[in-house]
Amino acid sequence: MRPLAYARVSTVEEAVETVTAAPGSAFLAGGTTEVDLIRLGIARPGLLVDINDLPLTGVEDLPGGGLLIGALARMSDVARAPEVAGRYPGVSRALLLGASQQLRNMASMGGNLCQRVRCAYFRDGLSPCNKREPGTGCSALDGLNRGHAILGTSEHCIATHPSDVAVALAAFDAVVRTSGPGGARRIPIDDFYLLPGDTPERENPLAHGELITAIELPPAGIARRSIYLKFRDRESYEFALVSVCAALSVRDGIVAEARLALGGVGTKPWRARHAEARLTGAPATAESYAAAAAAELAGAAVRRHNAFKVELARRAIVRGLTLAARGGAR
Amino acid sequence: MGIDLSAEAAPRRRTTVRGPSDEPVVLTVNGTEHAVNLEPRVSLLDALRDRLALTGSKKGCDQGTCGACTVWVDGRRVLACLTLAITCEGRQVTTIEGLTTDGELHPMQRAFIEHDAFQCGYCTPGQIMSAVALIEEGNAGTDQDIAEFMSGNLCRCAAYPGIRAAIRDVRDARAPEPGATGDGG
Numbered sequence: 001m002r003p004l005a006y007a008r009v010s011t012v013e014e015a016v017e018t019v020t021a022a023p024g025s026a027f028l029a030g031g032t033t034e035v036d037l038i039r040l041g042i043a044r045p046g047l048l049v050d051i052n053d054l055p056l057t058g059v060e061d062l063p064g065g066g067l068l069i070g071a072l073a074r075m076s077d078v079a080r081a082p083e084v085a086g087r088y089p090g091v092s093r094a095l096l097l098g099a100s101q102q103l104r105n106m107a108s109m110g111g112n113l114c115q116r117v118r119c120a121y122f123r124d125g126l127s128p129c130n131k132r133e134p135g136t137g138c139s140a141l142d143g144l145n146r147g148h149a150i151l152g153t154s155e156h157c158i159a160t161h162p163s164d165v166a167v168a169l170a171a172f173d174a175v176v177r178t179s180g181p182g183g184a185r186r187i188p189i190d191d192f193y194l195l196p197g198d199t200p201e202r203e204n205p206l207a208h209g210e211l212i213t214a215i216e217l218p219p220a221g222i223a224r225r226s227i228y229l230k231f232r233d234r235e236s237y238e239f240a241l242v243s244v245c246a247a248l249s250v251r252d253g254i255v256a257e258a259r260l261a262l263g264g265v266g267t268k269p270w271r272a273r274h275a276e277a278r279l280t281g282a283p284a285t286a287e288s289y290a291a292a293a294a295a296e297l298a299g300a301a302v303r304r305h306n307a308f309k310v311e312l313a314r315r316a317i318v319r320g321l322t323l324a325a326r327g328g329a330r
Numbered sequence: 331m332g333i334d335l336s337a338e339a340a341p342r343r344r345t346t347v348r349g350p351s352d353e354p355v356v357l358t359v360n361g362t363e364h365a366v367n368l369e370p371r372v373s374l375l376d377a378l379r380d381r382l383a384l385t386g387s388k389k390g391c392d393q394g395t396c397g398a399c400t401v402w403v404d405g406r407r408v409l410a411c412l413t414l415a416i417t418c419e420g421r422q423v424t425t426i427e428g429l430t431t432d433g434e435l436h437p438m439q440r441a442f443i444e445h446d447a448f449q450c451g452y453c454t455p456g457q458i459m460s461a462v463a464l465i466e467e468g469n470a471g472t473d474q475d476i477a478e479f480m481s482g483n484l485c486r487c488a489a490y491p492g493i494r495a496a497i498r499d500v501r502d503a504r505a506p507e508p509g510a511t512g513d514g515g
Contacts, residue, residue: 003350006370006416018345028417035373035412036393047347048370050417055334070333076406100482101469102397102460105406106413214333236481 001039008050012179012213018049020181020209027051027211029072030106032099033115041125042116042132056110056213059083065219071110071177071212075165076101078109088217090226090245094168094263097230100237110212113166113176113192114204117159118239120144130156131200138200146305147241150313152267153301157200159267161193162239166269168228171245171261172220180210193268222247222257227323230263231316240264242313244320250284260292260321265300265313272296275317284325286318293317348416355416359384360428374418375399375410378425386426386455390484397483400456401425407463409482426455429462438462441499447492448485457483461497470501 009015019025024046028034037043056070059081067083078084079095099107121127121139128137140148140158148158166189174189192204206212217223226247232238243263249256258279260272275292282288293314300310349370357364359382366381375392378384378401390396392411399410402424429436438458441447448454460483464470469479476494485493 001371003369004371004414005347005349006353006414007345007347008417008419009345014345028414031414031417032394032409032412035414038371039393046350048414052417058333060333068333100397101464101467101479102400102407102409102482103394103412106408236478 002041002044004038004045005047006050007047008053010053012054012056012211015049015051015054015211016179016181016209019211022047022049023208025049029108029111030074030103031111032103032107033111037116037123040123042123051211062216062219065221067217069109069215069217071214072108074105075099075107075109075112076104079104086224088168088172088220088223088226090171090223090228090247091165091168091217093228094164094230094243094245097228097243098164109165109215112163113169113212113215114206115163116203118162119148119159122159131159131196131203134199134201141303144305145303147239147264148303148306149267150265150297150300150302150306150309151262151270152195154196154198154200154267156198157196157267158303159196159200160239160264161266161268163269164228164230164240164243164263166193167243167261167263168226168245169215169217170269170271171226171247171259172223173218175216175218176212177214177216178206178210179213180207182207182210184213186216189269190271196267220247220259222249222259225324225327226259227320229316229320229323231312232264242309242316244316246317246320246324248279248284248321248324250325253284255279255282255284255288258292258321260296260317262296262313262317265309272317274298279321286322289318289321290314292321353416355419357382357415357418357423358421359423360425361422368415370414370416372415373411374401374403374413374415374423377415378410378423384425384427388452388455390453390456395484396453396456397460398453398456400459400483402459402463405466407460424459426459429458436462437503438496438500441496442493445492445496445499446489447496448489449487453483453485453487457485457493461493461500464497465501465504470497473498 026045028048056072058070060068085092127139149160176187176192230243245261247259258276262270275296278292278295352367388398390398394412401410
């Protein structure tokens with residue numbers, strides 16, 4: 001592991017100033033991604049700025065029933081916060097189905113949003129990888145790509161975004177609040193995640209020294225009956241092959257409003273807007289759900305080992321919407 | 331708690347940058363303060379094992395996958411391999427060596443022995459630190475909960491049935507008698 005300098009800061013202002021002033025520096029929150037990637041030699045900060053003392057750990061009410069989740073709130077605490085479990089059960093469930101309890105106790109919400117991909121070619125430090133070393137190529141295109149994305153891919157990168165909770169946050173139009181050298185801003189989560197395109201090394205619009213301070217969840221009555229399903233190679237402590245966050249509002253057998261987002265299949269947490277458009281106004285039936293799934297997956301680009309994800313995602317969407325129409329429960 | 335963006339929350343101070351060479355660091359482990367010199371890159375796991383000779387916490391994967399290094403920081407179970415030691419200044423670290431009281435094994439340690447909840451024993455300290463925390467968290471209600479909330483501790487010998495039995499025993503020994511009332515508060 002490369003040598004590191006270390007500083008512990010106590011305010012947001014000090015954190016932003018310290019990282020902004022040192023080009024080779026990075027924030028350190030839970031460290032579950034950062035320390036791992038430093039040890040692997042993938043991340044190479046010369047200075048870690050420890051932000052764990054910043055007062056950003058709360059979960060607070062927003063006017064109208066929304067929530068403000070502090071960027072340093074830990075996954076395990078947010079998952080069991082009554083406001084989150086009660087108003088956004090899909091968010092709570094997504095958190096609980098991610099990682100292990102030890103990691104959830106460490107990992108912050110802001111850090112979760114910034115976690116790097118699990119692509120083996122990115123992590124091995126050796127293979128050509130446009131995300132790690134732009135211009136070297138993508139080893140996953142014709143490599144072992146069973147876990148890779150089928151939506152939002154490019155010829156330069158097909159790595160799947162690994163976060164569960166970001167999928168649920170995408171379903172409910174979360175907004176990422178930041179403070180940076182240029183001041184504060186609010187970034188809708190769909191804009192926070194960038195498609196790989198021809199710049200896969202750039203995953204979000206954060207400037208150097210810009211710190212996530214909180215995540216806003218806007219009021220959403222529909223979220224009270226949201227569900228999160230996760231399908232993976234083992235029952236626990238594994239990344240998703242496909243995951244679904246869904247919420248439906250059904251009146252007189254007709255879908256009045258739908259929220260649907262997918263994990264495990266996209267290069268970013270995938271808000272399924274094509275499917276939502278198909279669902280709105282359609283009968284709340286398995287046929288409608290299948291048609292919505294087909295609409296979303298029509299744009300899927302599969303590779304040698306991940307074609308199964310299209311059918312798996314189709315079934316997961318239908319099951320997720322069916323459960324959501326029944327009023328959630330899990 | 332809360333979310334406070336104001337700079338007034340703490341008086342502005344000059345940020346101290348430490349390292350990358352050795353820095354004096356005070357670690358509080360099992361209630362005892364230890365003054366050590368270490369580089370900021372040293373993990374809590376390496377500091378415990380190599381500097382403080384507390385070798386109960388085990389290094390399995392060193393990448394946050396296996397759970398053998400599970401310890402508590404400020405009472406919460408975390409992975410010592412992904413924690414930098416220097417970040418633990420001012421925090422309370424508890425390791426498997428801190429579970430015994432006056433030489434008496436913790437009930438979870440006794441239960442692991444009674445249920446033969448290990449073969450090689452390498453994952454056991456991490457399993458036990460996780461298991462005690464699991465019950466404190468209130469996540470040991472059902473076998474399904476136990477399996478889910480212990481999934482971060484891998485056992486290559488597959489002693490899982492014994493581990494779950496040990497956890498059930500300790501959980502049930504702590505539970506109030508059936509029909510018992512609460513504290514009235």
